Amino acid sequence: xxxxxxxxxxxxxxxxxxxxxxxxxxxxxxxxxxxxxxxxxxxxxxxxxxxxxxxxxxxxxxxxxxxxxxxxxxxxxxxxxxxxxxxxxxxxxxxxxxxxxxxxxxxxxxxxxxxxxxxxxxxxxxxxxxxxxxxxxxxxxxxxxxxxxxxxxxxxxxxxxxxxxxxxxxxxxxxxxxxxxxxxxxxxxxxxxxxxxxxxx
Numbered sequence: 203x204x205x206x207x208x209x210x211x212x213x214x215x216x217x218x219x220x221x222x223x224x225x226x227x228x229x230x231x232x233x234x235x236x237x238x239x240x241x242x243x244x245x246x247x248x249x250x251x252x253x254x255x256x257x258x259x260x261x262x263x264x265x266x267x268x269x270x271x272x273x274x275x276x277x278x279x280x281x282x283x284x285x286x287x288x289x290x291x292x293x294x295x296x297x298x299x300x301x302x303x304x305x306x307x308x309x310x311x312x313x314x315x316x317x318x319x320x321x322x323x324x325x326x327x328x329x330x331x332x333x334x335x336x337x338x339x340x341x342x343x344x345x346x347x348x349x350x351x352x353x354x355x356x357x358x359x360x361x362x363x364x365x366x367x368x369x370x371x372x373x374x375x376x377x378x379x380x381x382x383x384x385x386x387x388x389x390x391x392x393x394x395x396x397x398x399x400x401x402x403x
Contacts, residue, residue: 226381229314230305236315240322240361245329247357251346266350273354274334274342291331291339297324309381312372319365326358 255261255272262269276287301321308314327343334341345354376384 226309229308229311232311232314233301233305233308233318233321236318237322237325240319240358241325241329244322244326244357244361247346248326248330248344252344255346260348269348270346271348271354273345275345275354276340276342287331287340287342291328294324294328294331297321298328304379307379310372310377310379312368312377313379316365316368316372319361319368323358323361323365326356326361 251270251272255270258272260269260271277290298321301317301324304317308317330343331341332338334344336342343356343358345356345359347356347360348354378384
């Protein structure tokens with residue numbers, strides 16, 4: 203309905219509703235908060251570990267289920283690839299840049315948490331690569347958490363693993379970075395059946 207020629211009674215919100223659902227808010231702040239928390243906890247714990255456990259006997263807790271042991275890792279997470287320190291440093295830099303660029307389209311809260319964990323973990327170990335001995339970009343990462351039959355690791359490694367597992371789960375559910383969801387196979391088949399040819403009445 204119109205009051206005068208060319209003048210619509212529809213409000214801007216009605217027009218937006220006709221065009222589609224309102225745009226989801228960006229989740230860059232959540233990503234930054236999670237990354238900052240992961241990075242801060244990792245850096246603080248490493249400072250404490252170096253100050254209290256370096257050149258000292260490991261501390262066994264929970265009947266040996268958890269051991270606090272200060273070690274230096276020249277490789278990737280869980281002491282993988284110890285001979286490629288600078289390669290892993292460059293990879294970490296690439297991951298950080300990729301996540302920051304991806305954040306421009308980030309509107310999903312679960313993905314914001316996921317990428318925040320990955321970013322904070324990558325930055326945590328990257329700080330060690332840059333500032334610790336033996337040289338910039340070749341620094342050895344401080345690891346200090348040891349479980350039975352498992353390589354020594356740190357909180358940054360834990361954040362990376364948790365973020366990676368969450369990314370797999372989100373991708374499996376079809377959740378996209380912009381908050382939309384891909385249709386499942388059953389939904390695709392149902393839509394294809396509904397859109398199939400029909401006999402004329």
